[in-house]
Amino acid sequence: MDPFMLLLLALLAFMIIGSLIAAETEDLLSSVVCVGAIGAGLAIIDLFLGAPDLAITQVVVEILCVAILIRVVLNRKDETHRTHKDTFAVGSVLLFLGVLLVLGGWAMTTLHPFGEPLLAGDQPGVAQQYLTNGLQDTGAANYVMAVLLDYRAYDTLGEATVIFVSIIGAYVILRQRGKLRHDTGNESDS
Amino acid sequence: MTQGMSLIVKTITRLVTSFITLFGIYIVLYGHVSPGGGFAGGVILSAGMILLLLAFGREQTMKIISHSALVIWDSAGALAFLTVAVVGYLAGDFFINFLSTGEPYRLASAGTIPLSNMAIGAKVGAGLFGVFLALAIFRPGRHQEEE
Known part of the structure; x- marks a missing residue:
């Protein structure tokens, strides 16, 4: 495969891992830091794809968002509670996620190729x-x-x-x- | 004045803030020539002010610009952008580029685009810094003394 595509895919994997950590972590501050990391990855992708306007805007907006979110989160405890997970709810979510993945993958084959x-x-x-x-x-x-x-x-x-x-x-x-x-x-x- | 962060942070902030503001103004003014534009430049301007607020505390920052002044800047930017659109309507069509396009790659070119960039820059910069200042000065469960 093209090394440029490999670089983009690596950045994409970094962003997906960052968003998973941001969604799953217990500490709100770590979650905010992960959101900042995702934004930095997106800005690097914008630069490599030749969109400096978008990269500048992405970087500065991400910095501002992280600053505001840290200001909000700093003195606050995570007040969410773990809920008991229902087998039926989890099963139906997984089922519909599978259906969505299959249909989405099928729809992807009809799209224009990336970069054209x-x-x-x-x-x-x-x-x-x-x-x-x-x-x-x-x-x-x-x-x-x-x-x-x-x-x-x-x-x-x-x-x-x-x-x-x-x-x-x-x-x-x-x-x-x-x-x-x-x-x-x-x-x-x- | 014991408010704000340590002496090191304050000194660095004093040195750096003017350059950040200058860079933000450059990004706004040269949006039609080089990458950037009103939105990015406005966010850079507000980020410089946020640095000032974090380093020096809210009393010092409110001496430079108060919250009501920020609201006025925010609204004035939005109105200026709308004025560019409406004046274009009077000149023929909504948002038409009624000024002469001038010589490309110069600062005074591209008709109404620099005007719109300046309006958006003022709007976005004042608005985003206003939200941060509101988070800093409007504390829950306490009356707001200073305005």
Whole structure:
């Protein structure tokens, strides 16, 4: 096999092992560190596949996420309890997982091979259109930005709205002012 | 001021934070020429501020930028991005690149793309740092004195 594919598969195995540890470990802090390791693996894969924009974003967002998660997790005990495992539940989960694997493997055979995007085929598709006309149309040397902020700027507006709404949601959950207090009746709201 | 981390961390932070901020501004401004862009640059800016917050504690950081100022920056970035879209609508079509595309590979090129990058950078940077600051200052079970 191609050594490049072997490298990618090794990184993929590293990420899968990391996510299994993150899901199964008892300690929340170790789980957060494993999530950071998965993000680092994904950033390296992005670099090898020739997507530096994505790699930069992945690295910085992962660092920020790990910092926020450590801040949240640090003073907190794991409050989950082990539940008794039912044979029927485990059996049905395994059965449906097997069905999903078989169907997914069957569906994989009909997909395009890895590394040959559908839009850049022998037919001059939309990707070829962007590569040919991008510089004259937008004047941006970075074609990723040309697609993100010119050709597909409406998508980016939706993305920005999602971030805006989630940040407002975080403020609403974390706020102190304006919350109803059920324990004390005589205290006046500030 | 005994808040924050040790003297070593504070000294290194003092040296490094300005360079991190400068790099974030560079990533935002040159998003249309080199890899990067508004989102990544904004996250780098907020990461520099988070380093400051972790090293010096929240009182020192709130002297530089308060939480309400962060909310204003966040909303202003979102509004600026929407303004670019709506002005494009007035010039012909939603999100049309109404400025001249200019000479490629220069800083002043690509029409509205640098403007959108700056708006997204301000929005993402202020918003993500605001969430971290909110986690630091809004403690459960205690009234919030400082604003």
